[in-house]
Amino acid sequence: MADLRTTFAGIRSPNPFWLASAPPTDKAYNVVRAFKEGWGGVVWKTLGEDPPVMNVSGPRYGALHSADRRVIGFNNIELITDRPLQLNLDEIKQVKRDWPDRAIVVSLMVPCEEQSWIAILKRVEETGADGVELNLGCPHGMSERGMGSAVGQVPDYVEMVTRWCKQHTRMPVIVKLTPNVADIRPPAMAAARAGADAISLINTINSIIGVDLDMMAPLPHTRGVGTHGGYCGPAVKPISLNMVAEIARTPETAHVPLSGIGGIEGWRDAAEYIALGCGNVQVCTAAMIYGFKVVKEMISGLSEWMDAKGYATIDDFSGRAIPKVTDWRHLDLGYAVKARIDQSLCIKCGRCHVACEDVSHQAITREVNGVRHYEVIDEECVGCNLCASLCPVENCIEMVPLAVGDVDVRTGRTIIEEPLPWDRHPANPMARVAAE
Numbered sequence: 337m338a339d340l341r342t343t344f345a346g347i348r349s350p351n352p353f354w355l356a357s358a359p360p361t362d363k364a365y366n367v368v369r370a371f372k373e374g375w376g377g378v379v380w381k382t383l384g385e386d387p388p389v390m391n392v393s394g395p396r397y398g399a400l401h402s403a404d405r406r407v408i409g410f411n412n413i414e415l416i417t418d419r420p421l422q423l424n425l426d427e428i429k430q431v432k433r434d435w436p437d438r439a440i441v442v443s444l445m446v447p448c449e450e451q452s453w454i455a456i457l458k459r460v461e462e463t464g465a466d467g468v469e470l471n472l473g474c475p476h477g478m479s480e481r482g483m484g485s486a487v488g489q490v491p492d493y494v495e496m497v498t499r500w501c502k503q504h505t506r507m508p509v510i511v512k513l514t515p516n517v518a519d520i521r522p523p524a525m526a527a528a529r530a531g532a533d534a535i536s537l538i539n540t541i542n543s544i545i546g547v548d549l550d551m552m553a554p555l556p557h558t559r560g561v562g563t564h565g566g567y568c569g570p571a572v573k574p575i576s577l578n579m580v581a582e583i584a585r586t587p588e589t590a591h592v593p594l595s596g597i598g599g600i601e602g603w604r605d606a607a608e609y610i611a612l613g614c615g616n617v618q619v620c621t622a623a624m625i626y627g628f629k630v631v632k633e634m635i636s637g638l639s640e641w642m643d644a645k646g647y648a649t650i651d652d653f654s655g656r657a658i659p660k661v662t663d664w665r666h667l668d669l670g671y672a673v674k675a676r677i678d679q680s681l682c683i684k685c686g687r688c689h690v691a692c693e694d695v696s697h698q699a700i701t702r703e704v705n706g707v708r709h710y711e712v713i714d715e716e717c718v719g720c721n722l723c724a725s726l727c728p729v730e731n732c733i734e735m736v737p738l739a740v741g742d743v744d745v746r747t748g749r750t751i752i753e754e755p756l757p758w759d760r761h762p763a764n765p766m767a768r769v770a771a772e
């Protein structure tokens with residue numbers, strides 16, 4: 337049976353599934369319920385200075401739905417905790433006492449002044465919490481007040497605040513980054529330079545979830561006026577995975593433990609983050625939409641998959657996919673695949689033909705000998721994966737690689753053993769010059 341226990345930035349937890357700082361971790365009542373369901377840890381909803389902030393008393397959430405009304409993207413204009421600081425601290429202390437085997441990390445956001453950080457760190461330390469997470473990522477409301485992403489978007493500020501915290505607390509310091517930057521590496525490097533014990537990412541993405549076309553106002557709106565909010569949920573996972581991979585494969589940050597956040601709904605999402613270098617994961621939207629019980633499937637699914645793959649611990653596969661992430665120029669241009677349609681599964685809907693026809697490859701038939709029939713024309717197929725991506729029948733279209741020695745009938749080229757990246761490709765004039 338796989339061992340799911342983790343030690344992340346020196347913080348132990350029985351499994352890698354933590355609740356991210358958000359409404360599910362806003363008070364003891366929720367956190368205790370979450371722990372009863374099996375969550376390994378929580379990052380408490382971000383604390384700030386008193387007096388507490390005020391939220392709007394109206395819609396603060398919005399959703400992007402799939403055709404079957406599943407929530408695939410989620411947006412919020414909520415601020416940090418709106419409960420008094422001491423109330424939160426008392427509850428954190430009590431919950432940590434009652435649940436010593438679970439991780440309790442406290443998310444913090446105070447003005448960008450050293451004294452403010454010193455003061456709050458001291459009070460959090462007294463609770464016995466396992467660590468702090470610096471919220472340098474909230475993109476709405478708080479950023480207008482010079483906090484959250486207003487700090488996280490400036491690497492010098494990230495470094496400065498992280499240094500203060502490292503200097504003034506013995507607790508592990510996790511730096512939570514904002515994705516609202518052109519390149520995630522500079523803020524990650526700044527956190528690493530300042531000695532962050534770990535980096536977590538992502539916080540939410542700047543967004544307008546939709547427009548109310550009757551009111552002619554962005555959603556969600558308050559008295560007919562709206563503002564941008566933070567986007568999360570399944571739709572943001574690809575963005576976060578890329579940022580995680582960038583940090584994991586950058587020499588200056590590769591050594592820093594990573595906590596993966598964004599769109600995690602099940603064990604497979606978590607396994608993907610861990611494969612790209614994360615030591616644990618955090619979940620918000622899935623818990624808000626489906627409840628705390630989702631962790632049960634995450635624990636059993638991950639455990640069963642690890643058993644099947646022969647991974648005894650999380651460390652056994654953490655980071656295994658990083659060496660396979662590379663730059664485009666290193667991809668093998670001598671490799672070729674062709675789409676293959678399994679005629680026994682095909683329901684003859686024609687979607688693959690329409691897409692391939694209109695996307696300029698014209699590589700799927702519609703009729704053969706006057707009969708409706710969808711088949712790939714190898715002479716035209718560039719192996720782009722569009723048809724397989726849109727076919728409504730799972731596994732009906734497979735992308736099959738040509739073997740070494742096969743001739744690609746589209747290009748006339750024989751597939752060779754040796755990879756042929758762009759830097760060495762005969763079609764690259766610079767490669768030709770270098771070879772001469």
Ligand SMILES: Cc1cc2nc3c(=O)[nH]c(=O)nc-3n(C[C@H](O)[C@H](O)[C@H](O)COP(=O)(O)O)c2cc1C
Pocket residue numbers: 356357358359381382410411412414415416417443471473474512538539540567568569570572597598599600618619620621622
């Ligand atoms: C309603 C809501 C409130 C949030 N509040 C906070 C917060 O106070 N502090 C914080 O660091 N992140 C906050 N987040 C961001 C989440 O912790 C998380 O980074 C983000 O939602 C991505 O994860 P997900 O796709 O699993 O939701 C909030 C997210 C939501 C949806």
Ligand code: SF4
Pocket residue numbers: 677681682683684685686687688689710726727728729732733
């Ligand atoms: S999209 Fe799939 S099911 Fe539809 S015709 Fe093409 S192969 Fe058949």
Ligand code: SF4
Pocket residue numbers: 674675691692697698699700712713716717718719720721722723724
């Ligand atoms: S892989 Fe691309 S080019 Fe080939 S048949 Fe499918 S859509 Fe057409």
